[in-house]
Amino acid sequence: MTKKAEKAIGIDIGTYALKMVELYRSKNESRLTGFAYARIEDASPESLIEMIKKLSRDSMLSAKDVNAAVSGSQVITRFVNMPAMSDAEIASALTFEVEKNVPFERDEVVYDYEIMERDKDRKSTILLAAAKKDNIDRCIKIIGSAGFSLKTIDVDSFALANAFIKNLASRLDPGRTAALLNIGAKFTNLNILCGQTLSFSRDIQLGGNDIDETISRVLGLDVRAAEAVKQKPEEHRDAVGAPIRTVLAGLADEIRLSFGYFENRFGRGVDDIYVSGGSSNLTGLPEFLKEGLGAEIVLWDPISALTTNEHDAAGIPIQTRRALAVSVGLALR
Numbered sequence: 001m002t003k004k005a006e007k008a009i010g011i012d013i014g015t016y017a018l019k020m021v022e023l024y025r026s027k028n029e030s031r032l033t034g035f036a037y038a039r040i041e042d043a044s045p046e047s048l049i050e051m052i053k054k055l056s057r058d059s060m061l062s063a064k065d066v067n068a069a070v071s072g073s074q075v076i077t078r079f080v081n082m083p084a085m086s087d088a089e090i091a092s093a094l095t096f097e098v099e100k101n102v103p104f105e106r107d108e109v110v111y112d113y114e115i116m117e118r119d120k121d122r123k124s125t126i127l128l129a130a131a132k133k134d135n136i137d138r139c140i141k142i143i144g145s146a147g148f149s150l151k152t153i154d155v156d157s158f159a160l161a162n163a164f165i166k167n168l169a170s171r172l173d174p175g176r177t178a179a180l181l182n183i184g185a186k187f188t189n190l191n192i193l194c195g196q197t198l199s200f201s202r203d204i205q206l207g208g209n210d211i212d213e214t215i216s217r218v219l220g221l222d223v224r225a226a227e228a229v230k231q232k233p234e235e236h237r238d239a240v241g242a243p244i245r246t247v248l249a250g251l252a253d254e255i256r257l258s259f260g261y262f263e264n265r266f267g268r269g270v271d272d273i274y275v276s277g278g279s280s281n282l283t284g285l286p287e288f289l290k291e292g293l294g295a296e297i298v299l300w301d302p303i304s305a306l307t308t309n310e311h312d313a314a315g316i317p318i319q320t321r322r323a324l325a326v327s328v329g330l331a332l333r
Contacts, residue, residue, distance in 0.1 A: 007033065007063035010330025011052065011143065012156065014071075016040065016185035016208070016278060018051055021327040022061045023306065030166070030332060031307040034061045037320050045142050052146040066148040067330040068139050071156040072187070074132040076102050077201050080113075084122035090115065094128065102130045110136050116197065127198065129155050152333050156326045157182070157189040161198050163329030164191075164274065167305040172196050176271040177262075181255070182325055183277035183285075185209045190255060192262050192270060200262045204254045206247065208279030214243040233283065245288065252292035259293075274300045278323040302328040 006026075012019040022034040036055035040048070055061075078101045082090060090113075098111050111130035118124050136153060143150040154162075160182045165172070172178065174195035182189040185208045192200035208230070215226035218240055229236050230244075263269050273295050275286070286297040301318065302325040 006065070008065045008067060008151070008331050008333070009056075009061060009063045009148070010159070010327040010332070011066055011068045011148075012159075012324075012327040012330065013048060013068070013139075013142070014040070014184055014278075014326075015043075017323065018048070018055065019324055019327040020052070020055055020059070020061065021303075021324055021331045022059075022063050023328075023331040025332070029307045030305075032303055033063075034059050035316065035324065035327075036061065037323065045138060045145075048142050049145045052142070052148075056146075064147075064149050065151050066143050067152040067154060067159075067333045068143055068150060069154045069156040069159050069326060069330055070131045070135050070139055071203075072135075073205075074104075074135045075155055076104075076128075076130045077155060077157065078102075078128045079116070079200070080126040080128050082124045082126055085124065087115075090124060090126065094126070097126075097128060098130060101128065104130070104132060108132055108134075116199075127201075129158070131155070152330075154330060154333065157191055157201050157203065158198070159326045159329030159333075160189050160276070161191045161193065161201075161329070162332055163302050163325045164300075165193070165196050166332050167302060167328075168274075168300070169196060177268060178272045178274060179255075179259070179270045181273065181275045181277070181280075181289075183207055183251075183275065183279040185279060188251060188277070188279075190258055192258075194266070194268075199266065200258065202258060204251065204258075206251045206254065207277075208282070210247045210250075211244055211279070211282070214247055215240050218243050230282065244282075248285070248288050249292065252289060255289075255293060270295065272296070272298065274298045276300055276302060276322045276325040278319075280322050281319045 007024050009022045017039050020036040024031040024033050036059040080097050109130045113126050113128045116125045116127050178193045180191040187207050188204040190202050212223050212226045215229050216223050259270050290297045301321045
């Protein structure tokens with residue numbers, strides 16, 4: 001049966017900006033039909049509702065079906081290894097895995113899972129995701145009150161992996177591993193794929209805000225002015241270079257620790273590193289990460305594989321495109 005063509009919007013409510021991507025999806029293509037991007041000045045639900053309404057109206061987004069994501073410290077993801085069991089037994093046993101792996105009371109969370117792999121002995125690797133109900137309820141309220149129909153709530157790091165796989169699947173050699181770094185304002189998503197299989201996922205609590213705060217302390221500026229210096233550091237380059245490198249060194253250390261864990265578990269290292277996110281636009285970031293991680297760094301464009309109107313696509317700066325990875329992955333669900 002041929003899949004019916006449809007439109008959907010992916011909404012990524014980040015800590016810095018709100019991103020919306022609208023796609024027309026059919027069997028043969030995923031076509032960009034609209035997008036919106038704006039800085040979040042007030043993160044209250046009421047302000048976000050009005051912001052989504054205004055952005056969708058100003059950008060003439062016509063779809064009503066929305067996929068959104070939850071993120072942050074109230075979202076927990078774990079890979080769980082389980083003995084040979086039927087699907088029904090796994091579903092039952094996961095109640096205990098939630099209690100063991102999730103640092104919240106059982107009645108405070110909503111969880112879901114996916115069987116990622118079964119070996120020849122029927123032993124399973126399960127990807128478990130749990131989120132605080134308050135976080136889920138907030139997302140439902142915001143999307144519904146903005147006039148949309150919420151179809152799926154995903155985890156931002158999983159949406160990132162989805163965008164990458166569907167954008168760059170032809171590049172994914174089953175024998176190679178790819179690390180995806182999505183560097184945001186408050187934290188960095190890190191995924192590792194073996195071919196097209198997600199094998200590792202974590203959030204690192206470092207991002208662009210840490211650099212802003214460091215510059216703020218060094219130069220005695222408010223955080224907003226420090227952010228402007230980060231984006232255009234020309235006359236302050238000597239003063240802020242060392243503090244910025246200190247923050248990036250901390251990020252590189254956390255990434256190396258994750259790579260080491262992955263290598264110990266799977267007996268293979270990371271071959272390729274792809275970087276996205278709003279904070280990936282920092283001057284000199286690819287060179288610093290290449291030196292710190294010992295691998296080539298690719299800054300990738302999440303809409304590069306989408307069918308686009310050339311005029312519309314030309315109006316999206318590459319710096320903005322790199323911030324759309326999660327919203328693209330959501331719209332592709």
